[in-house]
Amino acid sequence: xxxxLEGLISYWHRRGIVRDKKVLEAFRxxxxxxxxxxxxxxxxxxxxxxxxxxxxxxSQPSTVAAMTQALVLKAGxxxxxxxxxxGYQAALLSCIVGPRGRIFTTEIIPELATLAxxxxxxxxxxxxxxxxxxxxxxxxxxxxxDRIIFTAASPEVPLPLLAQLKEGGILLAxxxxxxxxxxxxxxxxxxxxxxEENLGEYIFVPLRGKWGF
Ligand code: SAH
Numbered sequence: 001x002x003x004x005l006e007g008l009i010s011y012w013h014r015r016g017i018v019r020d021k022k023v024l025e026a027f028r029x030x031x032x033x034x035x036x037x038x039x040x041x042x043x044x045x046x047x048x049x050x051x052x053x054x055x056x057x058x059s060q061p062s063t064v065a066a067m068t069q070a071l072v073l074k075a076g077x078x079x080x081x082x083x084x085x086x087g088y089q090a091a092l093l094s095c096i097v098g099p100r101g102r103i104f105t106t107e108i109i110p111e112l113a114t115l116a117x118x119x120x121x122x123x124x125x126x127x128x129x130x131x132x133x134x135x136x137x138x139x140x141x142x143x144x145x146d147r148i149i150f151t152a153a154s155p156e157v158p159l160p161l162l163a164q165l166k167e168g169g170i171l172l173a174x175x176x177x178x179x180x181x182x183x184x185x186x187x188x189x190x191x192x193x194x195x196e197e198n199l200g201e202y203i204f205v206p207l208r209g210k211w212g213f
Contacts, residue, residue, distance in 0.1 A: 004046070009028075017062060018065040019069075020068075022073070023069045023096070026092045032045060032088060034123045035088035054111060064089055064092065066199070067149065068096070075100060077147060078104070079097060079102070079147040082138075082152060083106070085151065086119055087116030087119045089149070090125075091128070097127070104145070106134070106135025108209055110132050113132045135209070138161045138164040140164060144165060144166040145169065147170050148169070150207065151174075152206060153203075154173050155212070158171065172185050180201055181204060
């Protein structure tokens, strides 16, 4: 048991940030130190974003936890992530959807895709496919998905990607300017309807590509 991680988990519980048992179990199972640069391993459970090279970061644990919970994941789901980075978020998703689920994660910087592949192999995660491409356009080939998660800041609610989401599915994305964003959760309802919620303020690195900054 990692004391710093357990400290974080009890803080999430006290503040009502994360109480979903599946999410907490995934945090215990996937070791964040495998996804941060080795010289920062000691800070793996500090509640801060850490640099992973190429100007990008692995998000802070509280943000990753809140987003993972907001996705309301179930075993066997197919999930698309935009912004692989270190691969840590993808590893948590994989852990929750289990062996029958599939995670597709897109990364626009090839070196980070390579890094994430190495990290995921070390963590013995098998059902994650890393795609080196502009994820702002989604990945139509493997659509539809049960869930779509953006881990880079999008200038607009990425509505074009709703076409790649199943009915009843959830799309989660930080939306706003380069200086700050709102976490927007969109539920795709029947008959072309949708419901949007604002889950609070965050700061992410920018989304690039066709629908990015
Ligand atoms: N989820 C990551 C952190 C993401 S940081 C983790 O758990 O470590 C955001 C990532 O999005 C960066 O690696 C950046 O290169 C990537 N990115 C930005 N625009 C993108 C795009 N259009 N398609 C795919 N990846 C993109």
